[in-house]
Amino acid sequence: xxxxxxxxxxxxxxxxxLIREYPFGTIVTHGADGLAANHLPFELVxxxxxxxxxxxxxxxxxxxGAPVLVIFQAxxxxxxxxxxxxxxxxGREVPTWNYAVVHVHGRLHVTHDRTWLRALLxxxxxxxxxxxxxxxxxxxxxxxxxxxxxxxxxxxxIAIERIEGKFKLSQNHPEANRAGVRNGLAxxxxxxxxxxxxxxxxxxxxxxxx
Numbered sequence: 001x002x003x004x005x006x007x008x009x010x011x012x013x014x015x016x017x018l019i020r021e022y023p024f025g026t027i028v029t030h031g032a033d034g035l036a037a038n039h040l041p042f043e044l045v046x047x048x049x050x051x052x053x054x055x056x057x058x059x060x061x062x063x064x065g066a067p068v069l070v071i072f073q074a075x076x077x078x079x080x081x082x083x084x085x086x087x088x089x090x091g092r093e094v095p096t097w098n099y100a101v102v103h104v105h106g107r108l109h110v111t112h113d114r115t116w117l118r119a120l121l122x123x124x125x126x127x128x129x130x131x132x133x134x135x136x137x138x139x140x141x142x143x144x145x146x147x148x149x150x151x152x153x154x155x156x157x158i159a160i161e162r163i164e165g166k167f168k169l170s171q172n173h174p175e176a177n178r179a180g181v182r183n184g185l186a187x188x189x190x191x192x193x194x195x196x197x198x199x200x201x202x203x204x205x206x207x208x209x210x
Contacts, residue, residue, distance in 0.1 A: 001103055001164065006172045009165035012047060014206070015102045018165065019044045019072050025052075026071040027156075029063055029108070042070065043123055050104060050158040051120050061154045064110040068158060074100040075195035079170070083184030084177040098181070100167040100199055106158040117155045118146075169200045171207075178204070 009015060019025075023041045030036075038060055042050040050070060054060050076099035087093035111117070122138055129135035138146060170178045182200055185193040 001101075001166055003164065003166055004172075007166050007168045009100075009167045011206075012163070014167075015163055015165045016044060016047050018074050018100060018102050019050075019104075022072050022074050024072075025050070025104075026073075027052075027060065028069045028071070029060065029066050031059065031063065031066075041124065041128075042072075043120065043127070048160055050106070050156075050160065052156045053117060053120060053153045054156060056152055056154055058154075060108065060156060061110060063108050066108045068106060068108045070104040070106075070158065072102045072104070074199060075192040076100075077185065077190065077193055077196045079181055080184060083180040084173065085180055086174070086177055096168075098169050098196055098200070100165070100169065102163065102165045104158065104160055105162040106160050109157045109159070111155040111157065113155065114150050117150055117153065120155060167199070167203060169196075169203045171203065 019042070023043070024039065025042050026037050026039050028035060028037050036059055038054065038058065040052050040054060042052045045051055076097060079096045079098050081087045081093035081095055084093045118138070125136065125138055129137070170181050173181075178200065182197045185197040185200075
């Protein structure tokens with residue numbers, strides 16, 4: 001990944017926070033037929049590994065030991081040069097795109113251990129059902145159905161060997177331009193604009209020790 005110094009994020013707490021907030025990752029492998037990408041939710045465990053699961057028929061189920069890249073992406077959006085005060089002064093600005101991503105590199109371990117799988121599914125369910133008025137639990141389903149489902153999946157674990165982040169959030173612009181971008185996002189009001197503006201505010205607070 002191309003990493004200009006202005007956008008390179010190395011703080012583990014910041015990278016882990018993005019993964020927890022946006023846990024739906026893209027896992028990339030290289031097999032006999034070339035590159036392959038799969039998309040699934042992951043659980044970050046103690047900051048040292050990613051855990052997930054796939055159907056037994058998924059190509060990942062046969063990729064034990066393979067090196068992998070997992071990509072997590074937060075909100076992103078088009079940035080108009082019209083939002084920069086400097087554009088109206090000099091005209092020397094162009095469109096760009098703001099985004100934040102984390103890349104995790106490691107080696108895939110595939111497990112068929114049902115105890116491990118059930119514990120993972122319980123953690124994932126508890127996490128993603130937490131906002132529901134009446135959270136669903138695995139125990140809500142008949143035990144024979146749960147056993148059937150467990151037979152149809154395998155577990156994935158990736159010990160994190162390298163993690164890097166790129167947070168391209170207008171850090172290379174003066175404060176007036178950054179404020180203009182946040183205002184522009186608020187006015188546009190697109191589906192992910194508020195999230196992107198929040199990421200920019202968080203980056204500002206980190207820069208100023210907030």
